[in-house]
Amino acid sequence: MPNLTYYSQKFPPHFKIRAEETTNVSWAELVWAAITVGKPESRNLFLHGIYSHFEYRMRLYMLKVHLMESASGEYEQTQVYKGLDPSEKTALSYFLGLTMAKLLAHRRLKTPWLQHIDRCQEKLNFVAKKRPDLVGLSRESEWLVMEAKGRSGAADEKALQNAELQTDELLDINGITDLLRVVSMTYFAGPGSLRVRWQDPPEFNQEAPSLTIEPLEFLRLYYEPLRSFINPAEQQITSESFSGFTFNMVTLSDFDVRIGLINQPDNFFLERPNWARNAQITRYLNPASGAVDDRTFLGDDGILIQLGSTWDIEAMRQEPLERRPIS
Incomplete structure (x- = not known):
């Protein structure tokens, strides 16, 4: 990392x-x-x-x-x-x-x-x-x-x-x-x-x-772009569990990236401002194996990032043209 x-x-x-x-x-x-x-x-x-x-x-x-x-x-x-x-x-x-x-x-x-x-x-x-x-x-x-x-x-x-x-x-x-x-x-x-x-x-x-x-x-304006992006009418969306919460996920296969948004209304963050403390223990962990995984990040705003193997240390220490292609 x-x-x-x-x-x-x-x-x-x-x-x-x-x-x-x-x-x-x-x-x-x-x-x-x-x-x-x-x-x-x-x-x-x-x-x-x-x-x-x-x-x-x-x-x-x-x-x-x-x-x-x-x-x-x-x-x-x-x-x-x-x-x-x-x-x-x-x-x-x-x-x-x-x-x-x-x-x-x-x-x-x-x-x-x-x-x-x-x-x-x-x-x-x-x-x-x-x-x-x-x-x-x-x-x-x-x-x-x-x-x-x-x-x-x-x-x-x-x-x-x-x-x-x-x-x-x-x-x-x-x-x-x-x-x-x-x-x-x-x-x-x-x-x-x-x-x-x-x-x-x-x-x-x-x-x-x-x-x-x-x-x-303010929160509505903040989430509006991502909600427009994670839109079932535009692309395939999956619903997945992570750290005890459900996320709507979209996969950008051309960049080996998955982006998720917690399935909660905006007022959830005002009513439960410290919700992320329940998820912090797994912020850098793989939810399936528990192994350390620096390709996963969950922000306090409820936005989840999961990167594929083309973002690992061996790849990202090379110049872009030398990196292995996304399979």
Whole structure:
């Protein structure tokens, strides 16, 4: 399982986040983060039949083709990534920035629901070019504002400062100004090893506009794209048991990935915010054998990822063209 090193500053003590941490992040968890965080230009595509399928496949393609595991056990750029032109690298870096923001918000800030603020467009009382990328809801129904940046090379201090300004441009959510405001930057250090820097800016703009949205409506918007994708009218869906819950599963055989959504209404997550603790013991386990399986991940948002053998360590330590084909 690859390692991720990230650097943290200015977080409240109760999060117990050290200045530098290195942790295991499985490919399954990375896939989960990539497909569950929004991008503004795709918010409409998700809602239109076959285009939803293209969007999910695009995200899987960007991970599997552009990242690999190094001999030292870190995520690093593939030769395909290094061969992209600057504009392509910019788009991919932005996508990775969103992905790592989602992953760390879930892991360290107890915030499994994070989506692009444009998903909540109708609930915003302003139209402005400068605003934060992401808004999130924690398991304790607390709100998070986040700005995510990405670079294909070293970290950019000026971009981090600009990101802090963007988190300032939302005064409150439902009248609450005491929001956790976070900026993150995903970048590549040294020969191309993935890193993240993130921090909690201390201030906000007293003149900034507001967002008014109820938690249940926020969850509806969050799950809407996946429910559109996991649709029996569009493709074959199976119902399966995992960790004591039932999931509606879809298989993307061309990427050797299975995606599942827990069969529960949205209010389940508000009424049982700690439901996932019952499933945590098997989060990285194979439900059939109990053997360690880093190709399975269950998020606190009830989205399940199961990867096939083409994502194992032997495959993902090779360049994309050298990997064995999906059988």
